[in-house]
Amino acid sequence: MNDTTDKAATFDLECRNLVRRFGDFVAVDDVSFGIPQGDFFSILGPSGCGKTTILRMMAGFLQPTSGDILIKENSVLDMPPNRRPVNMVFQQLALFPMMSVGENIAYGLQRKGLGKSDIADKVRSALDRIGLPGSGDKSIKQLSGGQQQRVAIARCLVLEPAALLLDEPLGALDLKLREHMKIELKKMQDKFGTTFIYITHDQSEALVMSDHVAVMNEGHFEQIGTPQDLYYHPDTAFVAAFVGETNRWHGRVEQINKDGIKVVTADGVPLLATSAGGEQHQAGAEVDIFVRPESVVIATDADRVSSMDNRITGDLVSILFNGANSRALIRDRQTGGELDVALPQTGEFSHLKRGQEVHLGWGMAQAKAFAALTDSGTKEVGT
Amino acid sequence: MNIQTASRLSLLLLLAPLGLWLVVLIVLPHVDMFLISLHEKTAPRVFEYGTANYTEFFTEPLYWRTFTRTAVMSIMATTLTLLIGFPVSYYIAKMLRGRLKSFLFLLCLVPFWVSELVRTFGWMILLRESGVISNVLQWVGIAQGPVEMLYNDATIMIGLVYTSMLFMVVPLVSTLDSLDDSLVEAGYDLGGNAFTVLRRIIIPHAMPGIVSGCIVVFMLTLGNYLTPVLLGGKNSLWFTEMIYTQFITRFNWELGAAFGFLLLVLSSLIVWSGLKLSRQTLTETMG
Numbered sequence: 001m002n003d004t005t006d007k008a009a010t011f012d013l014e015c016r017n018l019v020r021r022f023g024d025f026v027a028v029d030d031v032s033f034g035i036p037q038g039d040f041f042s043i044l045g046p047s048g049c050g051k052t053t054i055l056r057m058m059a060g061f062l063q064p065t066s067g068d069i070l071i072k073e074n075s076v077l078d079m080p081p082n083r084r085p086v087n088m089v090f091q092q093l094a095l096f097p098m099m100s101v102g103e104n105i106a107y108g109l110q111r112k113g114l115g116k117s118d119i120a121d122k123v124r125s126a127l128d129r130i131g132l133p134g135s136g137d138k139s140i141k142q143l144s145g146g147q148q149q150r151v152a153i154a155r156c157l158v159l160e161p162a163a164l165l166l167d168e169p170l171g172a173l174d175l176k177l178r179e180h181m182k183i184e185l186k187k188m189q190d191k192f193g194t195t196f197i198y199i200t201h202d203q204s205e206a207l208v209m210s211d212h213v214a215v216m217n218e219g220h221f222e223q224i225g226t227p228q229d230l231y232y233h234p235d236t237a238f239v240a241a242f243v244g245e246t247n248r249w250h251g252r253v254e255q256i257n258k259d260g261i262k263v264v265t266a267d268g269v270p271l272l273a274t275s276a277g278g279e280q281h282q283a284g285a286e287v288d289i290f291v292r293p294e295s296v297v298i299a300t301d302a303d304r305v306s307s308m309d310n311r312i313t314g315d316l317v318s319i320l321f322n323g324a325n326s327r328a329l330i331r332d333r334q335t336g337g338e339l340d341v342a343l344p345q346t347g348e349f350s351h352l353k354r355g356q357e358v359h360l361g362w363g364m365a366q367a368k369a370f371a372a373l374t375d376s377g378t379k380e381v382g383t
Numbered sequence: 384m385n386i387q388t389a390s391r392l393s394l395l396l397l398l399a400p401l402g403l404w405l406v407v408l409i410v411l412p413h414v415d416m417f418l419i420s421l422h423e424k425t426a427p428r429v430f431e432y433g434t435a436n437y438t439e440f441f442t443e444p445l446y447w448r449t450f451t452r453t454a455v456m457s458i459m460a461t462t463l464t465l466l467i468g469f470p471v472s473y474y475i476a477k478m479l480r481g482r483l484k485s486f487l488f489l490l491c492l493v494p495f496w497v498s499e500l501v502r503t504f505g506w507m508i509l510l511r512e513s514g515v516i517s518n519v520l521q522w523v524g525i526a527q528g529p530v531e532m533l534y535n536d537a538t539i540m541i542g543l544v545y546t547s548m549l550f551m552v553v554p555l556v557s558t559l560d561s562l563d564d565s566l567v568e569a570g571y572d573l574g575g576n577a578f579t580v581l582r583r584i585i586i587p588h589a590m591p592g593i594v595s596g597c598i599v600v601f602m603l604t605l606g607n608y609l610t611p612v613l614l615g616g617k618n619s620l621w622f623t624e625m626i627y628t629q630f631i632t633r634f635n636w637e638l639g640a641a642f643g644f645l646l647l648v649l650s651s652l653i654v655w656s657g658l659k660l661s662r663q664t665l666t667e668t669m670g
Contacts, residue, residue: 061568082571094569098587107583111574155573 010073012037012195013058013086013163018067020053027053028064029219035163035197035212040189042198042206045216046242051199054216055165058197059088071162082111087156088165092172093148095140101151102127102136108159126154129191145173146181153188163195170205182208203243207231215239235277237370240290245327247296247339249289250372253281260309260364263287267335272309276368286372293327294342295366298349298358305361312360314339316352326350330358413647420640436641446625446642453622454649456536457604460543464551464600465593467544472555473585477562491552499546503613506542507533510614534616542610547603551596558592559585594663598654605650622646 011034020028027050035041043051056062058069060081068075076084087108096104102123109119127133130150132143140148149169156164170178170185186209189196200206206213207227214224215238223235234240241248251265260274261281273289275281299305302313314330317338326343341360343349352358423433440446475487494502509515510532520526532538562585570580586593611621622642629639658665 059568059572080571081568082574082576088569088572090565090569092563092565094563094565096566096569096584098584107570107575108573111576111579159573 011035011070012039012072013197014070014073015054015058016068016070018054018057018069019065020050020057020062021065026219028057030067031216031219031221032067033214033221033224035195038193038195040186040196040198040209040211042200042210042213043216044200044203044206044213044243047201049216050219051201051216052167055088055167055197055199058086058163059165060084085162086165087159087161088167089152089156089169091167091169093152093169095148095152095155097140099140100136101132101138101140101143104140104151105136105155105158108155112159122158126158130154130188146177146184149173149181150184150188153185157188157192157194161194163197166196166198168200170200170202178205185209207243215242217242233276234290234368234370237277237288237290237373240276240368240370241288241373245293245340247291247293249291249337251287251289253283253285253287253369256281256283261287261369263289263369265335267337269332269335271367272364273367273369274365277370279371281369281371287369288372289367289369291362291367292342293340296339296341296360296362298328298330298341298343298360300352300356300358302359305359308361309364310362310367312339314358314360316354316356316358318354319343319350319352328352328358330360416640416643419636420644422637424637430637436638437645439638440641440645445620449620449625450622450645450649452620453605454653456539456543457601458653460540460547460604461597461601463540464544464547465597468548468551468555468596469589469593471548472552472559475552476556476559477564477567488552488556491549494545495549499609502546503542503610506538506545506614510538533614534618536615536619539611539615539619539621542614543604543607546607546610547600550599550603554592554596554599555589558589562588590661590663591667594658594661597657601653601657602650605646 014034016032018028018031019026029050031054043054045051053062057064060076060079064077069077071085096107099107105123105126106119109122114122123136124133127136130153132147132150135143135147140151143151152169153164153166166185170181173181182205185196189209198206198209207230210227212224213227213230215222215230217238223230223239225233230239230243234243240246249263249265249269249271251263251269251271253261254264254270255262257272260272263271263273265271271289273287281287297305297308305311312330312332312334314332317329317331320327320329324345328341328343328349330339330341331337332339339360420436421432421434422430423435425431440450471491475484475491479487497505507514511517512529512531512533514532516532517526517530520530521528566584566588567580570584575583606623608621608623608627611619612624615621623646626639626642626646629635629642633639
């Protein structure tokens with residue numbers, strides 16, 4: 001996937017050392033990646049990180065300052081957008097309101113110079129495949145948000161592009177529909193077998209749908225990997241903080257043991273953690289420690305967590321009930337910091353009351369220490 | 384008094400000035416005009432009703448020829464204004480951002496700070512035999528003697544397009560402004576070239592603006608008096624001149640009123656067929 005791991009593989013779409021500047025501002029800073037045929041590839045990052053700039057460069061609406069973009073191993077830098085074999089699904093969909101649904105799908109086919117009956121056949125089969133048979137004569141306004149979404153995608157897919165570029169297409173939909181479209185998009189990609197490049201700031205969209213995800217921050221890629229990789233083995237503090245829910249402590253390394261490090265926070269709380277991200281922290285280094293809510297064991301009885309590497313006694317602030325994903329917010333007695341803890345699905349803690357004393361514990365291996373972030377994006381448990 | 388009648392009353396009161404204006408200044412004079420146009424003079428100060436004024440229009444070639452000429456030239460001026468105004472509007476609405484955009488928009492407005500009369504005299508200063516352009520041409524050596532550029536149809540056309548430009552640019556800029564850039568990008572992305580994007584996306588989107596701009600420009604041109612008279616002189620007759628002559632010089636209000644009515648019918652007819660051709664409705668383009 002990453003060209004450092006697999007140089008021989010051929011990519012449907014590849015970017016090499018892509019740089020884009022706007023004046024003094026570097027929007028995209030030396031980004032390289034390759035996407036194999038049929039992959040669902042997401043670029044995940046906060047707004048303003050440069051992900052849309054990358055997509056617009058691939059589509060041909062922006063020229064890179066330097067670097068190369070290859071589609072099927074041919075550079076496309078000199079190719080205008082209308083001749084590039086990639087198509088884009090815009091954030092606001094950009095369906096043509098002056099044309100009917102069928103005309104929208106036919107537009108690209110007509111540009112290819114296909115015959116009338118050919119186009120009619122393809123439009124009909126595309127409408128069948130997206131579950132809107134016989135809707136060709138409807139106007140765009142008659143369709144629901146989800147249906148418009150499918151038309152926007154079908155309009156591109158009938159052209160059989162080398163890759164489909166999607167610019168946060170679910171952003172405009174309401175929550176319920178968005179959840180539904182996530183699954184539908186994934187199914188549609190399986191059905192058509194086209195390479196999808198999907199831009200989003202919503203980590204759950206990226207994790208649910210993608211084969212591979214690139215996490216982007218301030219113009220560069222922090223990490224490229226499968227959703228599981230990013231979640232369980234983040235390379236950097238940014239990825240650990242951005243992907244999934246997490247608890248964070250900031251502290252200084254005091255002591256290095258053979259299987260972990262001892263970190264002391266500013267409040268004087270000692271924590272045991274393991275170095276992550278391929279770094280070996282030295283004593284005295286500033287680090288951030290991340291612990292997933294589901295790695296923390298919660299108990300009302302102190303003995304249940306007595307064997308754990310890290311232990312905290314706290315008071316329950318509130319229960320954030322969300323069915324199987326319910327969590328508890330617990331205030332650390334010693335520091336006053338708040339922790340996010342996943343509740344077991346058995347429901348055995350559903351009787352917990354506000355202000356009740358609880359005991360928390362987690363292993364050293366589940367606490368990952370990274371060199372401290374300069375800019376803290378997430379709130380800390382305690383310092 | 385309950386709320387429903389109160390709100391109906393306030394609506395009536397709000398509409399009253401508009402209604403008064405329409406009835407007193409537009410409807411009443413036109414009804415009177417129509418009645419006058421049906422007068423036939425049988426003896427001094429003796430009239431009877433008849434259609435003689437209208438028959439005279441169709442039997443006298445000068446009248447109906449000037450009439451057709453005015454219509455054809457107005458359509459030409461409207462088309463020319465559209466052809467020049469469209470790229471200008473597209474540039475202002477889509478290519479420019481921020482202050483430069485408002486500045487260029489303002490530039491279109493600036494000529495309207497001086498009266499139409501003064502503007503037209505400006506053109507005369509440029510184009511007359513002893514005018515600026517004629518002198519420059521002689522000085523450069525392109526022309527041997529003074530060149531007269533006034534008093535022909537081309538000059539009228541220049542003047543009409545010039546005075547109409549703003550009324551085309553304003554509706555066009557506002558409709559083009561509302562065109563989402565991503566629609567144009569999608570048009571290219573799906574394989575369209577500049578021509579297909581223009582034909583399939585930009586023009587259909589701008590159609591209400593094009594039609595309303597054209598209606599306004601056409602009406603203004605057809606009813607223009609100053610520009611054709613001053614720039615066209617005696618060589619180029621405009622139908623409004625005929626109406627003026629009947630009313631003021633010939634003192635023949637009956638024929639003048641008939642001409643006025645014919646002009647109204649003509650403009651309504653052309654606007655209606657323009658709407659039919661472009662498949663637009665009046666409410667759509669003006670709303």
